Amino acid sequence: HQTPEDEEDAWQDDEYFGNYGTLRLHLEMLSDKPRTETYRRVILGNSAALRGKVVMDLGCGTGVISLFCARLAQPAAVYAVEASSMAKHTEELVRQNGCEEVVTVFQDRAENLTLPGKVDVLVSEWMGNCLLFEYMVESVLLARDRWLKEGGVMWPSSACLTVVPCQAFSDYRQKMEFWEKPYGLDFTYLQSLAQKEFLSQPKFSHLLLPEDCLSAPADVITLDMVTIQVSDLERLNGGFSFNVDKSGVFHGFTVWFSAHFQSLEEDGPTQELNTGPFSEITHWKQTLFMLDTPVTVEEGDIIVGSICLQRNPVWRRHLSITFSWNINSTEDKKVQTKCFPMWR
Amino acid sequence: HQTPEDEEDAWQDDEYFGNYGTLRLHLEMLSDKPRTETYRRVILGNSAALRGKVVMDLGCGTGVISLFCARLAQPAAVYAVEASSMAKHTEELVRQNGCEEVVTVFQDRAENLTLPGKVDVLVSEWMGNCLLFEYMVESVLLARDRWLKEGGVMWPSSACLTVVPCQAFSDYRQKMEFWEKPYGLDFTYLQSLAQKEFLSQPKFSHLLLPEDCLSAPADVITLDMVTIQVSDLERLNGGFSFNVDKSGVFHGFTVWFSAHFQSLEEDGPTQELNTGPFSEITHWKQTLFMLDTPVTVEEGDIIVGSICLQRNPVWRRHLSITFSWNINSTEDKKVQTKCFPMWR
Numbered sequence: 130h131q132t133p134e135d136e137e138d139a140w141q142d143d144e145y146f147g148n149y150g151t152l153r154l155h156l157e158m159l160s161d162k163p164r165t166e167t168y169r170r171v172i173l174g175n176s177a178a179l180r181g182k183v184v185m186d187l188g189c190g191t192g193v194i195s196l197f198c199a200r201l202a203q204p205a206a207v208y209a210v211e212a213s214s215m216a217k218h219t220e221e222l223v224r225q226n227g228c229e230e231v232v233t234v235f236q237d238r239a240e241n242l243t244l245p246g247k248v249d250v251l252v253s254e255w256m257g258n259c260l261l262f263e264y265m266v267e268s269v270l271l272a273r274d275r276w277l278k279e280g281g282v283m284w285p286s287s288a289c290l291t292v293v294p295c296q297a298f299s300d301y302r303q304k305m306e307f308w309e310k311p312y313g314l315d316f317t318y319l320q321s322l323a324q325k326e327f328l329s330q331p332k333f334s335h336l337l338l339p340e341d342c343l344s345a346p347a348d349v350i351t352l353d354m355v356t357i358q359v360s361d362l363e364r365l366n367g368g369f370s371f372n373v374d375k376s377g378v379f380h381g382f383t384v385w386f387s388a389h390f391q392s393l394e395e396d397g398p399t400q401e402l403n404t405g406p407f408s409e410i411t412h413w414k415q416t417l418f419m420l421d422t423p424v425t426v427e428e429g430d431i432i433v434g435s436i437c438l439q440r441n442p443v444w445r446r447h448l449s450i451t452f453s454w455n456i457n458s459t460e461d462k463k464v465q466t467k468c469f470p471m472w473r
Numbered sequence: 474h475q476t477p478e479d480e481e482d483a484w485q486d487d488e489y490f491g492n493y494g495t496l497r498l499h500l501e502m503l504s505d506k507p508r509t510e511t512y513r514r515v516i517l518g519n520s521a522a523l524r525g526k527v528v529m530d531l532g533c534g535t536g537v538i539s540l541f542c543a544r545l546a547q548p549a550a551v552y553a554v555e556a557s558s559m560a561k562h563t564e565e566l567v568r569q570n571g572c573e574e575v576v577t578v579f580q581d582r583a584e585n586l587t588l589p590g591k592v593d594v595l596v597s598e599w600m601g602n603c604l605l606f607e608y609m610v611e612s613v614l615l616a617r618d619r620w621l622k623e624g625g626v627m628w629p630s631s632a633c634l635t636v637v638p639c640q641a642f643s644d645y646r647q648k649m650e651f652w653e654k655p656y657g658l659d660f661t662y663l664q665s666l667a668q669k670e671f672l673s674q675p676k677f678s679h680l681l682l683p684e685d686c687l688s689a690p691a692d693v694i695t696l697d698m699v700t701i702q703v704s705d706l707e708r709l710n711g712g713f714s715f716n717v718d719k720s721g722v723f724h725g726f727t728v729w730f731s732a733h734f735q736s737l738e739e740d741g742p743t744q745e746l747n748t749g750p751f752s753e754i755t756h757w758k759q760t761l762f763m764l765d766t767p768v769t770v771e772e773g774d775i776i777v778g779s780i781c782l783q784r785n786p787v788w789r790r791h792l793s794i795t796f797s798w799n800i801n802s803t804e805d806k807k808v809q810t811k812c813f814p815m816w817r
């Protein structure tokens with residue numbers, strides 16, 4: 130599977146949308162309360178301003194966000210768009226919840242979509258691991274350019290990638306130190322293999338403990354959902370400079386994202402979904418990128434560097450993430466770099 | 474993937490042995506202390522009797538059992554057999570641990586194996602989920618028939634499948650009841666889909682709490698590793714009669730296995746690896762089979778029935794497990810049955 134057979138295959142859409150045709154992922158997302166309740170709270174908090182508005186819910190899945198709109202506000206219409214075969218069930222759920230006057234389901238992909246007209250609000254839950262993985266965001270931007278009215282609102286209106294240098298003793302112990310003397314045997318020979326197999330790709334579903342942060346986290350990349358262009362997604366860069374605020378072992382970087390929902394009303398409060406270690410756990414959890422070799426750091430050390438998210442030019446839902454860093458930058462210390470494919 | 478393309482494909486050996494060519498599964502198995510330490514304890518407890526014996530370790534993986542033999546006893550020779558590409562690393566591990574005089578690695582499949590001679594002991598960790606899944610046991614029996622001396626010892630010498638009727642409130646809540654009123658919406662329409670998707674196959678990696686057992690467990694099938702034949706594996710049946718010892722909700726059956734290691738010395742103690750809910754957690758955990766509809770049961774109720782493990786005639790590493798049961802057997806109550814593919 131190194132080369133896609135044609136352009137469609139490069140998006141792996143059969144696999145991608147196939148996964149959303151069964152309940153497993155929908156149950157996982159719906160069971161994620163911080164996620165789902167953020168959308169509910171955003172709609173409830175904007176219910177007055179939503180009156181008479183036209184809303185598009187892109188990638189609506191079971192239609193939960195569309196149903197929130199119809200039940201908690203009085204929009205003129207909600208266009209619930211879902212490309213996977215879940216759409217036929219969504220239609221039935223809309224009826225069962227008495228929302229068929231307001232919510233219309235469109236089983237279509239963003240690129241092929243034809244709607245009755247433009248929309249005032251485009252709401253979507255498109256965020257993946259490390260924010261961008263699977264690049265559903267591209268579909269959201271296509272839909273925006275085609276169907277959002279001039280001055281319309283995007284929900285989320287911005288999204289932000291956050292990084293922190295961290296400890297990960299238990300991961301390092303279980304995957305690398307384990308080989309040192311299991312059951313009295315010497316398996317150190319396998320450590321180079323283990324490094325290649327376990328540390329070369331990020332660990333999804335990591336749960337970072339706040340006490341394993343070696344510094345305050347830094348927002349490294351921000352996407353303005355109104356202005357960002359599809360072409361900007363090819364390569365995103367961000368810099369960081371972390372002040373180590375306690376001595377410890379620098380095992381790697383942990384990454385997560387936050388999404389921000391502007392108010393429809395001027396000066397209304399912005400709402401936030403934060404998937405980091407200081408917020409309630411979401412189904413995204415966090416993503417851990419481990420260094421090949423841990424480094425002891427002291428309070429007061431400075432870790433300066435950058436992160437680069439490079440979209441795979443062939444496999445369009447994949448990317449690689451490269452970290453470059455340098456501790457207490459001096460001329461004689463050279464910059465370290467490590468590139469993590471995710472997944473290709 | 475409904476029909477294998479040829480007979481080899483029916484064993485899915487590229488996938489099966491491919492998985493054992495990387496470290497992930499080996500790390501999982503080695504990190505399983507109850508498992509690995511049982512083998513260590515068996516060898517240590519038989520170290521005197523192992524002196525001068527020839528041992529075969531089939532599917533040796535990283536060679537941990539072979540190394541235990543060489544380091545904790547004084548066998549004449551250990552033949553460490555591994556079909557996957559891990560074998561080349563195993564050879565190096567044997568050298569690193571100074572056991573190359575005793576342990577010889579053979580990268581070969583059981584069917585094609587040529588050894589210098591017959592063996593006194595055939596040790597293997599062949600057990601899968603529900604004991605039989607993946608049917609590595611067939612390779613063990615082939616190796617036994619070809620290479621075990623008359624009167625030789627099998628480790629494990631017997632293995633047993635155990636069943637208990639149980640509660641599984643949290644699984645039922647998360648997968649079925651969830652749809653009743655999530656976020657104030659009515660998603661009951663999805664329950665039939667959820668039943669089909671989540672309850673039709675067993676749940677591997679279940680952790681049964683002792684207090685969720687509705688009765689004492691029953692051993693339903695026992696394999697005598699010296700006498701059982703490959704053809705016996707096609708269909709294995711066992712009966713049960715459970716006395717419900719506390720009122721509760723009968724959500725399904727939980728299944729696990731134990732493996733028994735006879736002593737090489739007459740009257741020596743048999744050692745046991747038990748993967749059930751009353752023993753330390755292993756990487757196999759337990760396997761949960763959920764009924765379509767939970768049934769309230771009372772103390773004193775009797776659940777009578779049977780379990781049948783039917784090997785898939787096409788996909789040779791797969792099976793289906795059928796439960797038949799009847800509560801407080803009376804003429805007017807008909808027998809319930811449910812068949813679970815695992816996985817095909």
Ligand SMILES: [Ca+2]
Nearest residue numbers: 254255256257
């Ligand atoms: Ca998502």
Ligand SMILES: [Ca+2]
Nearest residue numbers: 598599600601
């Ligand atoms: Ca096994």
